[in-house]
Amino acid sequence: MAGIEGDDSATVSGSTLGYALLSLLTRGPATGYQLTQQVKAPLGHFWTARHSQIYPELARLSAAGWVDSVEQAGPGPRAKKTYAVTPAGLAALRAWLVIPPTAQPRSEITLKAYAATSADPAAMAALYTDLADRSTRLLAEYEQDAARMRAAGQDDPAHPRFGNYAVLMMGVESQRAVHRWARWLASCLRTGRPVAYGEAAD
């Protein structure tokens, strides 16, 4: 009904993956291959997709008129296609963005903690010590990236790549949270006694 020409958006639907790809394409036109690379960081800290999922989804977005593509004779057996968001695609993205998400997070490491007392305490303690170490490394990495982005002015909401910075900051917060929790849990399992939160030794 309303608005954009060629917009048959009575169907408001579309998968989350589709919107993720539209978000990536707002940074500029890209091929399926490039999107597969770009979904790795920083978005990949909180959202991933393989090329086998991306290519069919691009075809669906194209059929819906939310992206269009130009072909250039590529290196392989098939032509290389560069995709760009259409006005209808951008409108769909904007409409989706302001809908409050409902999806529950899923964390396998927390699920394992739920059954922690069923396993060998030393082995479980090692698991969470490793996790704490990993989060320390990731945190250092993310903080470096964040500092670089700030130097480039990406912490300004007016910067077109502000979203990259926002995602990275969530990564920083998450890794801090994981670090504190994993260190505490490892400490509990190692000592076999209750450990006050914040008093866990490394």
Add this chain to the structure above:
Amino acid sequence: MAGIEGDDSATVSGSTLGYALLSLLTRGPATGYQLTQQVKAPLGHFWTARHSQIYPELARLSAAGWVDSVEQAGPGPRAKKTYAVTPAGLAALRAWLVIPPTAQPRSEITLKAYAATSADPAAMAALYTDLADRSTRLLAEYEQDAARMRAAGQDDPAHPRFGNYAVLMMGVESQRAVHRWARWLASCLRTGRPVAYGEAAD
């Protein structure tokens, strides 16, 4: 090969959902219906499953010899089945627990932040203000639950329900992280200028 009689565990496999159900059943025998309720909290903060997924999975676990069931004439058209973990099931769970998890987290709210600059700033700021409020409420709720558990001695790794406490503590950490991040992001979007982390007003 080794060990438990009746154990044909050359097949080490099994789905994550299966292990989640085994973890729940280590708390004691339960019906599919009860598991559906129990998966809601605190495990549901980080793992969910509907009854339509649970019933077939219980049948698979039963076929694998990881749980066994007794039927009692139930209220409805079908008999009510109470499931319990077998020694083979417990062994499988223990083996799975110590494998470092690899699954990436998926967060729709962070994905939306990635495209934050494509939407109306006021609407996006409202989205993250709501999220900050929600995390405040959840945090208060979780902290109360945690205090109750500590009073019951569940913060002791020797307590059979220590896992419930560990999951809840991850919930506390996560909601704190989300709160700080959402408040900061809302502040950025509201003012339209870079906001130093930790200096976001409510």
Add this chain to the structure above:
DNA sequence: CGAGACATGTAACATGTTACATGATTCT
């Protein structure tokens, strides 16, 4: 006597992973 909890299942569909399949270009 109606609403809601108790209780178990199946079917259709949507989403996501692993593996299969092909072939050019660039670097070592």
Add this chain to the structure above:
DNA sequence: AGAATCATGTAACATGTTACATGTCTCG
């Protein structure tokens, strides 16, 4: 010459959601 990277797709399978289907028991 072989490996890595560029580049696009399909098929089979695993996982998860929504909707369909049935019927009892308890409380108000």
